[in-house]
Amino acid sequence: MNSLPLNPERDSIDDCWNVIGVAGDQSCARLREHIHCRNCEVYADAAQRNLQRPLDADYQQAWASHFRAVADNGGQHDSSALVFRIGREWLALPTRVFVSVAPQVRPHVLPHRSGRGLLGIVNIAGKLYPCMSLAQLLGIDEQGAPPAKGRHTFARLLLLCWEDQAYALPVADLHGIVRYASSTMQVPAATINKGLSRYLSGVITEGELRIGCLDTALIGFQLARLLR
Incomplete structure (x- = not known):
């Protein structure tokens, strides 16, 4: 699978929940309305962009090596x-x-x-x-x-x-x-x-x-x- 070209503006994620949200100083003005960051559209949009980011080449190589590895027949629970x-x-x-x-x-x-x-x-x-x-x-x-x-x-x-x-x-x-x-x-x-x-x-x-x-x-x- 070919990765999409990197786009710093698209792929960067502002983790505001760790700064001004529930995991930060809780100064975000949206907290009064949403109670928790997970109810906020900013958090949901960040989650979507995180899942849509292209796969890093090293990540793909590591998993490809993992699935190519030959099973140890001597250790199979048969x-x-x-x-x-x-x-x-x-x-x-x-x-x-x-x-x-x-x-x-x-x-x-x-x-x-x-x-x-x-x-x-x-x-x-x-x-x-x-x-x-x-x-x-x-x-x-x-x-x-x-x-x-x-x-x-x-x-x-x-x-x-x-x-x-x-x-x-x-x-x-x-x-x-x-x-x-x-x-x-x-x-x-x-x-x-x-x-x-x-x-x-x-x-x-x-x-x-x-x-x-x-x-x-x-x-x-x-x-x-x-x-x-």
Whole structure:
């Protein structure tokens, strides 16, 4: 786009509002009528002339360089996950496997089916779902979790669907959806307990949080096995 030729008389703007207006000494005679400079036709005319000024060559060059820059493929946020907490552990599963989030309710225990990770059944929006304990499956101690700083925490039920079977998973806290670059996923630390580490595909960082990304297929397989 070619810039219009510069016209000093046309392009100069008298910012009287900063001198005699509301941002100045307020001596402008028009203030009694308009109360504020933004209601004055002089201010409106200055705004119009400011928007119609030709673009500076350096400004055009800077933005042209910005949009010509090649995206860093290594930093593209190509994955998303829902992050939640069980005990002290922040964990995540891909967003695509979740159906909804619901308030936590006490599950109804099934006769002769207690333990082994199946907590019972829960009613979510009029439908019954098996309530599964990821804490038991992953060997996580749910007691003694540190209190959250600066915000309230609320236990939730996450409704997950795997191979046409839905499961309700109780969690102690919900961080929300996080987008990240799959290339930045790190190997789980050797200090993570063995019961949990075998279910992790990697670790991501979100602010101060170190989040364990669960292996979706392995978790789905184990949930189905516990339901048999």
